[in-house]
Amino acid sequence: MVVSDMFYCVAPMMGKTDSFFCYLLNLVNKKTLVYTEMMHAESIIRTNILENYNILNNLSNVAIQIAGSDPRRLALAAKKAENYGFNEININCGCPSKRVVSGSFGINLLLNPSLVRECVEEIKNKVSKQVSIKTRIGVDSQTSDNVLDYFLIELNKEYINKYIIHARIAIRGKLNTKDNLSVPSLNYERVFRLKEKFKGNKIIINGGFKNTDYNKEVFKNIDGIMIGREAYKNPWMFNKNINSNDIDKKKKIIYLYLSFLKNNFQKHLFNKNSLLHIQNIFNGYKGAKNWRQKVAIAIQNKDLNDLLKFIDCDNINRI
Ligand SMILES: Cc1cc2nc3c(=O)[nH]c(=O)nc-3n(C[C@H](O)[C@H](O)[C@H](O)COP(=O)(O)O)c2cc1C
Structure with a gap:
């Protein structure tokens, strides 16, 4: 890297x-x-x-x-x-x-x-x-x-x-x-x-x-x-290795982050800020608005599964 x-x-x-x-x-x-x-x-x-x-x-x-x-x-x-x-x-x-x-x-x-x-x-x-x-x-x-x-x-x-x-x-x-x-x-x-x-x-x-x-x-x-x-x-x-074309690298990192959070919240209290940090992370990409809404819902429901699926299903892409 x-x-x-x-x-x-x-x-x-x-x-x-x-x-x-x-x-x-x-x-x-x-x-x-x-x-x-x-x-x-x-x-x-x-x-x-x-x-x-x-x-x-x-x-x-x-x-x-x-x-x-x-x-x-x-x-x-x-x-x-x-x-x-x-x-x-x-x-x-x-x-x-x-x-x-x-x-x-x-x-x-x-x-x-x-x-x-x-x-x-x-x-x-x-x-x-x-x-x-x-x-x-x-x-x-x-x-x-x-x-x-x-x-x-x-x-x-x-x-x-x-x-x-x-x-x-x-x-x-x-x-x-x-x-x-x-x-x-x-x-x-x-x-x-x-x-x-x-x-x-x-x-x-x-x-x-x-x-x-x-x-x-x-x-x-x-x-x-x-x-x-x-x-x-x-x-x-x-990270100069990640430019705006590298949406796949970004998605991979956010997927890792969410997987970590999911695991963490099984043992510790849910933390809203942890998700606010990534609410705007895909701004400028297709799917960013949906992503922001999904994050808000995940915060409300204290459930990260839909967010993980959303990334996995290729819902965020270059415009
Ligand atoms: C939401 C927020 C919280 C901040 N909290 C602190 C802090 O805890 N300690 C500190 O020294 N500066 C704090 N600052 C000031 C920043 O460290 C920085 O000096 C300031 O935002 C100017 O840098 P920037 O123009 O790159 O944002 C805070 C700034 C913001 C926007």
């Missing part, structure tokens, strides 16, 4: 990059790095949320994103995640949701690098896996280059090497979480300047990328591109 370029990875997305989506992505390309949806340190410590990831035999291409701001609790959560086999521990320093902001983590941490340093120090005392940070280029009126530059200067003292930068500022309070993903404009130049200044760091750019066909020359030494919403809509982009 020709694996897709490791330059690209999949962004953490609440309600989207759960264990089932990671499983699906593994079927598309085992080597694509995917970041889990954000999990709070407390829920990692106090619940069995990580057990959801037991469906994956191998977590070597899965990075866990952890939220929180209590150094000891974050370190405890990171240790538990490391024991599960996650390949990278990512700290959320970019989420602007009300809940996160009032809990004093997420994007608030961009303005509190000394606290993030404490967190990283504690985590690094406990785990040996790579620790990375995801943040934005600024917050509210704190948009000068100094803010993010200072953040990196401080965190580099704790030997953080990898930063994922969403190329937008966040606006707390005035914009909701969804609008914070589109209203503040994208500013790639700011991320290029960051890389120019912090050449020794691995800088991954994020925000607004649509596919895995970008010309790397344009990206001025940037070390990688993280893709969120488009990756969810079209995970096929992570």
Whole structure:
């Protein structure tokens, strides 16, 4: 198999990059790095949320994103995640949701690098896996280059090497979480300047990328591109061996995924999200509308047999 370029990875997305989506992505390309949806340190410590990831035999291409701001609790959560086999521990320093902001983590941490340093120090005392940070280029009126530059200067003292930068500022309070993903404009130049200044760091750019066909020359030494919403809509982009003509390969992968789900739901609770991940997967092909309806019915009935038959009977084809 020709694996897709490791330059690209999949962004953490609440309600989207759960264990089932990671499983699906593994079927598309085992080597694509995917970041889990954000999990709070407390829920990692106090619940069995990580057990959801037991469906994956191998977590070597899965990075866990952890939220929180209590150094000891974050370190405890990171240790538990490391024991599960996650390949990278990512700290959320970019989420602007009300809940996160009032809990004093997420994007608030961009303005509190000394606290993030404490967190990283504690985590690094406990785990040996790579620790990375995801943040934005600024917050509210704190948009000068100094803010993010200072953040990196401080965190580099704790030997953080990898930063994922969403190329937008966040606006707390005035914009909701969804609008914070589109209203503040994208500013790639700011991320290029960051890389120019912090050449020794691995800088991954994020925000607004649509596919895995970008010309790397344009990206001025940037070390990688993280893709969120488009990756969810079209995970096929992570395997260059599967193009739009390869409907049979796609059907085979979805068949495998459904067979796995069917088996899984005989032992564990039915999970609606696992099917939502594939509801739009055949968009652009003949039969896509029927497929979407069949998925909705399968969710309602908690029964995957009709979906398996639908794929098997050649109901989805090129237009
Ligand atoms: C539904 C959804 C959920 C998200 N959840 C998270 C999250 O849990 N942690 C995080 O750091 N970013 C989260 N994000 C932001 C994405 O990781 C990414 O930064 C953003 O969508 C911009 O990338 P894109 O334009 O490629 O989608 C979320 C975005 C979406 C659309």
